[in-house]
Amino acid sequence: MELLLIILIGILYATGIYMMLRRSMVKLLIGLILLGNGANMLIFLLGGITKGKPPIIGEGEKILSGLYADPIPQSLILTAIVISFGLQSFAIVLLKRVYVLIQTDDLNDLNTPDTDI
Amino acid sequence: MTDNYIILPIIAHLAIAVLLIFFWRKVQIQRYISVLGSLLVLGLSIGLFIKTWHAGYLTMQAGNWQAPFGITFVSDVFSSTMVLLAGIAGLAVCIFSTVGISRHRIQYGYFPIFHFLLLGLNGAFLTGDIFNLYVWFEVIIISSFVLMTLGGKKPQIEGGIKYVTLNLLASVMFLTAVAILYGLTGSLNMADLSLKMAEIDNRGLVNVTGLLFFLGFGIKSAVFPLYFWLPSSYHTPPSAIAAIFGGLLTKVGVYALLRVFTLIFIPDEFTSTVLMAVATLTLLTGAFGAVIKRNMRMMFSYLIVCHIGYLIGGLGMYTPLALAGVIFYLIHDIIVKTNLFLVSGIIYKIRGTMNMDKLGGLYADYPKLSFLMAIVFFSLVGIPPLSGFWPKIYLFREGLATPHAWYLVVAMIIASFVTLYVIAKMWADVFWKDKPAEEANVEDDFAPMKRYHRALLVVPVIMLAIISLYVGFCAEHIATLSQRIAADLKDTAPYIKAVLGREIVKP
Numbered sequence: 001m002e003l004l005l006i007i008l009i010g011i012l013y014a015t016g017i018y019m020m021l022r023r024s025m026v027k028l029l030i031g032l033i034l035l036g037n038g039a040n041m042l043i044f045l046l047g048g049i050t051k052g053k054p055p056i057i058g059e060g061e062k063i064l065s066g067l068y069a070d071p072i073p074q075s076l077i078l079t080a081i082v083i084s085f086g087l088q089s090f091a092i093v094l095l096k097r098v099y100v101l102i103q104t105d106d107l108n109d110l111n112t113p114d115t116d117i
Numbered sequence: 118m119t120d121n122y123i124i125l126p127i128i129a130h131l132a133i134a135v136l137l138i139f140f141w142r143k144v145q146i147q148r149y150i151s152v153l154g155s156l157l158v159l160g161l162s163i164g165l166f167i168k169t170w171h172a173g174y175l176t177m178q179a180g181n182w183q184a185p186f187g188i189t190f191v192s193d194v195f196s197s198t199m200v201l202l203a204g205i206a207g208l209a210v211c212i213f214s215t216v217g218i219s220r221h222r223i224q225y226g227y228f229p230i231f232h233f234l235l236l237g238l239n240g241a242f243l244t245g246d247i248f249n250l251y252v253w254f255e256v257i258i259i260s261s262f263v264l265m266t267l268g269g270k271k272p273q274i275e276g277g278i279k280y281v282t283l284n285l286l287a288s289v290m291f292l293t294a295v296a297i298l299y300g301l302t303g304s305l306n307m308a309d310l311s312l313k314m315a316e317i318d319n320r321g322l323v324n325v326t327g328l329l330f331f332l333g334f335g336i337k338s339a340v341f342p343l344y345f346w347l348p349s350s351y352h353t354p355p356s357a358i359a360a361i362f363g364g365l366l367t368k369v370g371v372y373a374l375l376r377v378f379t380l381i382f383i384p385d386e387f388t389s390t391v392l393m394a395v396a397t398l399t400l401l402t403g404a405f406g407a408v409i410k411r412n413m414r415m416m417f418s419y420l421i422v423c424h425i426g427y428l429i430g431g432l433g434m435y436t437p438l439a440l441a442g443v444i445f446y447l448i449h450d451i452i453v454k455t456n457l458f459l460v461s462g463i464i465y466k467i468r469g470t471m472n473m474d475k476l477g478g479l480y481a482d483y484p485k486l487s488f489l490m491a492i493v494f495f496s497l498v499g500i501p502p503l504s505g506f507w508p509k510i511y512l513f514r515e516g517l518a519t520p521h522a523w524y525l526v527v528a529m530i531i532a533s534f535v536t537l538y539v540i541a542k543m544w545a546d547v548f549w550k551d552k553p554a555e556e557a558n559v560e561d562d563f564a565p566m567k568r569y570h571r572a573l574l575v576v577p578v579i580m581l582a583i584i585s586l587y588v589g590f591c592a593e594h595i596a597t598l599s600q601r602i603a604a605d606l607k608d609t610a611p612y613i614k615a616v617l618g619r620e621i622v623k624p
Contacts, residue, residue, distance in 0.1 A: 020286070025278070032285050039292040046300025073299070076248055080292060083255045087288075090262055091281055097266075098274050110275045 005045045012038030023107045025095050032091065036084040040077045047073025120175045122168060123192045123243055126161045126200050129154070130236035137229040144223045148215040151228040155204075155211040158235070162197070162204035169197040174615035176245070184245075184616050185309035191245035191616055195444070195602045199242040199372055202448060205584065206364045206455045207235045209577035213459050214357040216566075216573045217466075222268050222355070230267070234260035234361065241369055245616055247298065247381075248305045250373065251291055254337075258284045261366060264358045265350065276350030283336055283346040291333035297326045298381075308616035311380045311609055327382035328391070331374065338370025340429055341398035344422045348406060351421070352414035352471070356462025359414065363421050364455030368447060371428045375443070379606040384435050390521075392433030397528040400426030404535035413471045413547070414461050416539060417454075420497070423532050424450055430529065431512050434519045440603035442511025445595055449496070449504040449588055456493045456581040463574055464490075464547065467563040468556075473543060478552035482561075486575070487548050489582060494544065496585040498537045504588035507596065509533065 012034050019031030050069040057064055102109060133154035140146045169175055169192045179188040192200075211231065218227050237256030244250050262284075266277040299305060301322065302313040317323055332343070339347040347367070351359050378384055384392065403423025410416040428450075431443035461471065467483070468476050480487045492503075499505025509529070516526035563571065588595050605612065 020282070028282060032282070032289075035286070035289045036292075039289050039296060042293060043296040043299065046296050048300075070303075072305075076295075076299070079248075079252060083252070087255070087259060087262075087285060090259065091285070094262075094266060094274070094277060094281060097269060098278060101269075101271050101274055107278070110278060 001049060001051075002045065005041060005049075009038050009041045009045065012041065024105050025098065025107055026105060028107065029088070029091055029095060033084075033088055036080070036088075040080055040084075043073050043076050043080070047076075119177060120168065120172075121177055122165060123175050123177045123190045126158055126165060126204070126239045127236060127243065129158045129161055130232045130239060133158075134229045134232035134236065137232065138226075141226070142224050144220050147223060147228045151211050151232065152208075152215060154232065155208040155235075158239075159201075159204040159208050162201045165192060166197045166201045168192075169194055174612060176615050176618075184618065185304050185306035188249050189245035189306055189308070189616050190243050191308075191612070192243055193602075193605055193612060193615075194598070195372075195375075195605060196242045198444075198448065198598065198602065199368075200239050202451045203235060203238045203242065203365055205581075206361065206451055209455060209459065209581050210357050210361045210364075212573055213360070213462065213577045216570045217357045217462050218355060219268075225267060227264070227267060230260050230263045231361070234264065238365055238369055242372060245307050246305050247295055247307055247310065247377075251288070251295055254291065254369075254373075255288060257366065257369065258288065261362065264362075265354055267358075268355075270353075273353045276353035279346045280350040283343075287333050287336035290329055290336070294326055294329035294333055297322070297329065301326065306616065307376070307380050308609075308613040311613055314381050315383075323382065324385075324387065327378070327388060330377050330382070331388075331391070334370045334374045334377070335395070336370075338367045338374060338425055338429075339399075339422050340425060341395050341402055344399070344403070344425075347422055348410075348415055348418040351418040352412060356414075356458050356465060360455045360458035360462070363417065363458050364451050367421060367425060368451055371425065371447065374429070375432060375440075375606065378432060379440075380609055380612070384433070389433050389435060392429055393522060393525045396426045396428075396430030396433055397525050398426075399423070399429060400528040400532040404532045404539075407539045408535060411473050413464065413473060413476075413543065414458070415471075416543065417457050417461060420457075420536060420539070421454060423536065424454075426532060427508070427512060427529065430525045431515070433525070434512075434515050434522060436515050436519065437600070437603045437607050438511050439515040439519075440606050441596070441599040442508045442515065444599035444602045445508035445511065446505075448595060448599070449508060449585070452581050452584050452588065453493065453497050453504065456578055456585065457497060459574075459578050459581070460490050460493055463563065463578065466574070467561055469559055469562065470556075473546045475553055475556050476547045477550040477556075478548075480548040481551075489575070489578060490548075491544070492582045492586065493578070494540050496582075496589060498540050499533065502589050502592070504585050504592075506589070507592045508599075 016031045016035035016038055019027045047070050053068045055064060055068045055071045137147055137150055175192040177190040178184060237253050237260060240253035241250055244253060262281055265280055266273055301317055302310055304310055304313055336343045351362055400423055403419050407416045407419035410419060427446050428443050431439045465471055496503040496505055499509055513526060516522045
């Protein structure tokens with residue numbers, strides 16, 4: 001399980017950065033999404049994976065006993081997902097706006113030479 | 118000492134922002150609420166500073182969950198100073214924006230977003246939890262994205278793309294570093310991390326995590342190989358927005374670097390060398406970038422990059438006096454950089470351009486205003502006894518005393534001279550040179566404004582200039598403050614004790 005996740009995270013980071021280095025803005029966005037997912041998986045992995053032991057206090061008990069899964073990484077990931085969701089929707093609207101204004105998907109055409117505003 | 122007062126500067130901004138949303142599209146009411154709100158927060162920040170100065174450390178455990186399990190808010194002298202500076206800069210920019218920001222932009226929610234930005238800044242300064250810091254950073258960047266692109270002009274959108282991409286990348290780097298940190302220690306509380314990191318045997322992994330943090334915060338604070346987004350985006354939004362960005366946003370990156378590298382990762386020889394080398398290159402590239410730019414605001418953007426080098430270099434030396442120099446420079450820099458962009462806004466209002474080839478004759482037309490602006494420029498350059506001069510003494514002295522730091526000192530001296538040269542050239546071009554003949558019939562938007570409106574633009578500049586003069590002429594007060602903060606940063610035991618609430622035996 002761990003090995004699988006490690007490979008998956010590696011692939012997510014690598015493809016994310018590769019996509020960001022392309023010149024297309026849509027690919028840039030996809031790259032950012034992949035990177036964000038990679039980071040979330042990394043938190044999940046590094047929080048330690050415990051199979052089949054939910055952190056739920058059993059009936060008649062007062063505290064958690066024995067080995068149980070750490071609930072913190074999940075709350076961290078949840079927070080990170082919500083944040084990245086907001087940021088990505090902003091980025092999508094921004095890209096759409098750029099496309100309407102400049103009529104191109106190519107990042108190289110973004111540099112209007114040093115004009116005044 | 119536990120004290121719920123800490124949260125007030127954060128809550129106040131939230132309340133103001135929410136209140137402003139209720140007055141959507143009512144421009145005049147929004148202006149009043151925003152200025153009054155900023156005044157209120159400044160008052161609260163002063164209160165927090167005074168409380169913290171007397172108590173040393175104030176803490177608040179959110180939801181009464183004991184540290185290290187819950188989210189802790191900590192106010193030490195460093196945090197409360199930063200909150201105070203954010204309050205001052207916030208008020209100045211807020212007053213400036215009542216006239217400087219067009220009705221159109223205010224109708225689309227400029228003021229609420231502005232307060233959300235300051236909310237994020239105050240939160241980032243006061244939190245004692247590394248994941249909570251990440252969340253505050255996100256609050257800051259999403260508000261800054263909106264401010265950056267508000268109005269939707271073509272250059273703004275183009276600058277926005279670069280700004281958004283690099284900041285999102287920085288967040289992912291920061292999150293990756295937090296993940297590894299959590300994997301290593303199982304904790305997120307910075308005080309607890311400080312204890313647990315010291316016990317980890319795998320120093321290689323610790324260093325890698327430290328450098329990931331440096332990468333994440335380095336993008337935000339615009340250090341050498343990661344700064345390209347800054348000069349290509351900061352000149353695009355209106356001056357009031359550029360002022361709050363230039364004054365505070367890069368500095369929050371520096372604040373986070375100072376926190377993380379004094380509390381969690383104590384720089385060893387390798388990290389110190391990396392920091393100093395990066396600082397050297399930042400100083401040189403920023404300075405030379407400023408020389409070739411003819412657009413005033415782009416030139417100022419490069420000067421922001423250049424002067425970040427002093428801060429990073431001081432952190433690299435890591436002696437108490439060098440850290441005191443860094444803090445002093447930080448205080449000076451926030452005030453002056455904010456003011457610099459406000460000044461550029463007034464010049465833009467007068468002449469309608471930022472291109473130095475087309476500017477000129479400002480001294481002949483506005484002698485008093487030019488004198489005021491001269492104070493700002495001279496403070497920036499650091500002509501004794503103005504504010505930029507004193508921290509450099511600390512930094513030069515420590516640079517000479519630290520072995521193998523000669524290259525940093527050379528870079529600092531070059532950067533100082535280049536800053537002087539750039540500002541002198543700009544002064545000659547913009548203020549002394551005659552107005553170019555082809556620009557003779559360009560309309561002046563500043564003079565026909567109502568007297569009261571002109572005052573609203575000039576008063577914040579005067580206010581910040583007076584604070585700059587205070588920092589320069591009463592340097593002893595600021596030096597006492599910076600030395601106390603530097604001592605706190607070096608000796609973290611009281612901080613850890615205040616957060617965890619028990620005596621700490623450091624291994």
